[in-house]
Amino acid sequence: MSNVKPLRIFMTGVGGQGTLTATTLLAKAALLRGLPVTSGEIHGMAQRGGVVESTLLIGLKSPKIGPGEADILLGFEPLESLRALTYLRRDGLVFSSSEAIPPLSVATGQHACPDLDAVRARIAEWTGKAWYIPCQTIGIQAGAAQSGNIALLGAAAEGGAFPFGPDALEEAIKADMKPKIAEINLKALELGRKAVA
Amino acid sequence: MPHPLLAAGPGETLLLLGNEAIVRGAVEAGVNFVSCYPGTPSSEVPDTFFRLSPDGAYTFEYSVNEKVALEVAGGATLGGAMTLCTMKHVGVNVAADPLMTLAYTGTPGGLVLLSADDPGCHSSQNEQDNRYYARLAGMPVFEPSTAQECKDMTRDALLLSRKTGSPVLLRTTTRVNHLRGPVVCGPVSAPAKPAGFAKNPSLFVPIPAFARPMHTRLLERIETLRAEAETSAYNMVSGQGSLGVIATGISRAYLHDALLDSGLTGKVKVLELGQSAPLPEKLVLDFLSGLDAVLVAEELEPILENEVRVLAQKNKLSLAVHGKEMLPRFGEFNTGVLAEAVKSLAGEGEFVCASCEPAEGLPMRPPNLCAGCPHRAAYYAVRQVFGNDAVYSSDIGCYTLGILPPLSCADFLLCMGSSVSAGSGLSKATGQTVVAFIGDSTFFHSGVTGLINAVYNEHDLLLVILDNRTTAMTGHQPNPGVDATNLGENPSKVDIEAVCRGCGVTNLLKVNPLNVEKTKAALEELRRAKGVRVLLTEEPCPLFARRVYRKKPKMAAYVDAGYDASEGVLEKLACPAFRLCDGKMSIDELMCNGCMVCVQLSENIKARKRGA
Numbered sequence: 006m007s008n009v010k011p012l013r014i015f016m017t018g019v020g021g022q023g024t025l026t027a028t029t030l031l032a033k034a035a036l037l038r039g040l041p042v043t044s045g046e047i048h049g050m051a052q053r054g055g056v057v058e059s060t061l062l063i064g065l066k067s068p069k070i071g072p073g074e075a076d077i078l079l080g081f082e083p084l085e086s087l088r089a090l091t092y093l094r095r096d097g098l099v100f101s102s103s104e105a106i107p108p109l110s111v112a113t114g115q116h117a118c119p120d121l122d123a124v125r126a127r128i129a130e131w132t133g134k135a136w137y138i139p140c141q142t143i144g145i146q147a148g149a150a151q152s153g154n155i156a157l158l159g160a161a162a163e164g165g166a167f168p169f170g171p172d173a174l175e176e177a178i179k180a181d182m183k184p185k186i187a188e189i190n191l192k193a194l195e196l197g198r199k200a201v202a
Numbered sequence: 203m204p205h206p207l208l209a210a211g212p213g214e215t216l217l218l219l220g221n222e223a224i225v226r227g228a229v230e231a232g233v234n235f236v237s238c239y240p241g242t243p244s245s246e247v248p249d250t251f252f253r254l255s256p257d258g259a260y261t262f263e264y265s266v267n268e269k270v271a272l273e274v275a276g277g278a279t280l281g282g283a284m285t286l287c288t289m290k291h292v293g294v295n296v297a298a299d300p301l302m303t304l305a306y307t308g309t310p311g312g313l314v315l316l317s318a319d320d321p322g323c324h325s326s327q328n329e330q331d332n333r334y335y336a337r338l339a340g341m342p343v344f345e346p347s348t349a350q351e352c353k354d355m356t357r358d359a360l361l362l363s364r365k366t367g368s369p370v371l372l373r374t375t376t377r378v379n380h381l382r383g384p385v386v387c388g389p390v391s392a393p394a395k396p397a398g399f400a401k402n403p404s405l406f407v408p409i410p411a412f413a414r415p416m417h418t419r420l421l422e423r424i425e426t427l428r429a430e431a432e433t434s435a436y437n438m439v440s441g442q443g444s445l446g447v448i449a450t451g452i453s454r455a456y457l458h459d460a461l462l463d464s465g466l467t468g469k470v471k472v473l474e475l476g477q478s479a480p481l482p483e484k485l486v487l488d489f490l491s492g493l494d495a496v497l498v499a500e501e502l503e504p505i506l507e508n509e510v511r512v513l514a515q516k517n518k519l520s521l522a523v524h525g526k527e528m529l530p531r532f533g534e535f536n537t538g539v540l541a542e543a544v545k546s547l548a549g550e551g552e553f554v555c556a557s558c559e560p561a562e563g564l565p566m567r568p569p570n571l572c573a574g575c576p577h578r579a580a581y582y583a584v585r586q587v588f589g590n591d592a593v594y595s596s597d598i599g600c601y602t603l604g605i606l607p608p609l610s611c612a613d614f615l616l617c618m619g620s621s622v623s624a625g626s627g628l629s630k631a632t633g634q635t636v637v638a639f640i641g642d643s644t645f646f647h648s649g650v651t652g653l654i655n656a657v658y659n660e661h662d663l664l665l666v667i668l669d670n671r672t673t674a675m676t677g678h679q680p681n682p683g684v685d686a687t688n689l690g691e692n693p694s695k696v697d698i699e700a701v702c703r704g705c706g707v708t709n710l711l712k713v714n715p716l717n718v719e720k721t722k723a724a725l726e727e728l729r730r731a732k733g734v735r736v737l738l739t740e741e742p743c744p745l746f747a748r749r750v751y752r753k754k755p756k757m758a759a760y761v762d763a764g765y766d767a768s769e770g771v772l773e774k775l776a777c778p779a780f781r782l783c784d785g786k787m788s789i790d791e792l793m794c795n796g797c798m799v800c801v802q803l804s805e806n807i808k809a810r811k812r813g814a
Contacts, residue, residue: 011462019567029217032382036217043348043455044382047324054778055569065462066348066455068381071536073557084564091560107781108567113772114782116565131558150792 009041009064012168013074016059017089018081019106023154027081028059031158033181034173035063043068054109056085063168077166081140081154082106083124090131099128099135100161100201102153104142136164138200144193149186152193159197171198204257207250210387218385220352220378221246224288224316227356229258232391234283234311236262237271239647240676241290242325243379244318248288249677256689259393264679267618267647268293272300272315279304279311279369280406282397284360288316291332292617296648298335304369305339306416307406308423311396312364314356315341316372321501322534324376327598327617329532331502336371336479340420342427343371343479344436345451349383351476355436357388362430368423371479375501377452377534428480436476437485445548446471446489449499450478450506453535457499460541466548481509487517495522497547501535569603573779574755574795576741577601577668580715581609582775582799584666587725588637592664595625595638597649600675600743601668604639608776611639619648626652626661626734637664642698643673643681650701656734657706664728664735668715669698670743678746686750699738707736715739718802744795755796757809759789765806775800 014031018024025046035042045068046059060070070092078093080086080101093099103121110116119127121137128135138160144153155178162171171194178190203209207226210216218226224247228236238248251262261278265271268289275287289297294317304313317335320326336343342362344355352374359370404412431437441461447470449457454474461467473489475482490496490510498507507525514523528543529535542553571578581604584594596602596612597620605612616624625638640649645667656663673679680687682696702710709731711724721739728735747753759779765787772780772787777800779793789800791812800807 011459020569029382033217036215036384042217042383045377046380046382047376054567054572056567066458067452067537068377068383068455069452069534069536071538071555073555074538085567087561088564091557093558095556095558108565109570109776109778110565112778112781113776118565127561 011064012076013070014061014077015070015075015089015092016079017085018057020054020057022081023151024057024059024081027154027158028061030177031061034177037176038169038173045069079157079161083121084118087124087127090128096132098166099132100157101137102140103137104139136201143196147193147196148189152189155190155193156197159194160201163198163201205254208254208257212387212389214387215384218349219246220349220381222250223349223352223385224356225250227353228286230388230390231357231360232284232393233260233286234393234396235278235285236260237265237274238288239265239268239271239293240679241293242676243320243376244288244290245676268296272297275313276300276304279309279313281399282311284312284364286314291317291319291330294332294335302339303408305341306408306420308367309363309369310367312360313369314359314363314372315369318379319375321375333373333505340424341369341371343373345373345478346378347452347454349385353385368427375452424480431477431480431482432485434477437482438474439489440472441468441470443469443471444494446493446496447499448473450475453499453501456535456537456540459537460544464541464545483513486513490519493521495547497543498525499540570778571603573777573793574744574797576670576715579799580668580739581611583718583721583725587722592635592637595621595636597621597640597644599641599644601639601641608774618644619652622649622652622665623655626656626663629662639666639668642669642683646682654705661734662732666737669740672743672746674743688750702736707734710736712738714741716741716797716799718799757796758791758794758812759800759807760810761787761789762806762808769804771800771803
């Protein structure tokens, strides 16, 4: 384990977006490449529209990431990317969806929510290495809105965020999913890669 | 084809959730019998056993509550079955009665109790530390920190229990239950046929004359178990130096990474206690000798810390024992917290956390009743009829989310089943109007006893039973009332209405909560009456209906151009599918679950075919 460079990836999204599916897929891809991997997830009541947070750590034992520890932040929703920014180390990598899912208080007009420009500006103060991808649109284009999560993984893999390439994700999708769903996700992966290329 | 959890061969590596790894460990040990009551963070353990049960060589049941689950398990182990019983931490409170006595009678077939504790209250009403229960009962404790250990410790805890006749506590925490990591499988043992019960009242019937010698035998057994802990492979020493750290559970993982991050790996002496009770005193004394200071790293209560202090004092050791004055007694640890403590004790300067300030003023995203949830409709009707004139007694389940405004239908809550009994106590003591809410699974768990009590004691209470035909919050587990599960129909249903009438409830009305007018009319009628009254609202959870009944909504609601924001549907119902943009309300068709409650509240909200 000692010769593997430690890496901490923090993922965040909204219940129902497939954040945990993406986490497991990423962990399987890491395992396919023989990397010592631990991941963690916090859910429970989260499927009822709450925030979902998950982690993936390579070369470490803990399933948790503390403030300022993450090397990479994957945000499946821009407001949640901003909320989780405190977990990212200075100049870490951000890959975020650019498409908002408003919390109920925003949807019903009680609270205002920072728009994408405000999110980008705040993140830019902490790191210059941030990419924004229209995940849901790409997902719909690939065949299912939910596959937007895989598009984000594709974008991050293409951007060299992981100690393995998109090919490991491709293998994990093929090994792990039913053929019909795999096809959609492989397409989402491809479109996500193109979005940052 | 059998699931990899059952079929994987020795040496094969699976990527498993901690909870799935526990299942595999039990299968490797040759488990005969599994009982449970679900509860996050433990739920995936029984759910996985249930899903695999058509192919598994074990007997599995969802019991109606934790006390019943442990009693059923107790009977099974007395009959010689290797048994696992699972629940969350607060569930052990419910099961505490049989637990204390099972430690006296012993568990001939082997019995492991999984207690999933929840530091940080991710999905629970408290942060109680169930390692106290192990001390109270005199049971050994295993505390895994990785998926591999979840598997290995479950297996070894079952084998230790069978060997020693002691029940064993497998104590996990949310992080451990919900971590995922590689697990190298071992061989699967075919379950041995239970030996059957051997009659011997002096061993198994704790009348006082027999209970006294049982207690002395228990005290002797604790020493046997201590000897096991002294040589346990899960209790490991590493590193060297004059500073020591004793760590247990998930703290071991944080400590490992904290030392790595601080460049202190190998420079601090570490004792990891995976089998943490009874305390292996010789091992700990040996570890302490030569140290100037020791830090005890354990989440929540200072249990090991106090045991180490006692040991040091008894043996006249002069080293400093650190613990809860440096590390929090609430919530979870993380790597940074341990790095900070260890660095300061090692005189290595301060640990600096280089994180940006959390963004302030961001709108929160609390969990919420789903779009189309029948509970929202029931709460809406109750609020229309009772407003702020009633005290709302709540219970444990999705429907606790009725606390959020504008529904605001949860004023107090104690524990599973308490809405009925605590609600009737409040009404009896104060004369205030009380409306209590309980779900179907919670009603069977412990609501029914409160209802019997309310009828017998002539309490004045309106109980609304929110029956959504499943146990929704923990992941759609079956309960005695359900029509179907993901394995098929429920052949032996228990009818809630008949149970209520059998308990002596004479004033009971049953409605579909999605029919707003009928629900309000029923509530008005019950409001005018006195005594114990029950409104049974029945409509399946839409997520469950989609998954198990394959029922997809055909229609969606939409807002007509004539809608006037003053109609207040948006504010009063607050469905997550509603949107307000530039003062105009719209409904997100992707989110809408087609319950059509909003359609009944304004003639300008209408239904149309999806995609139209």
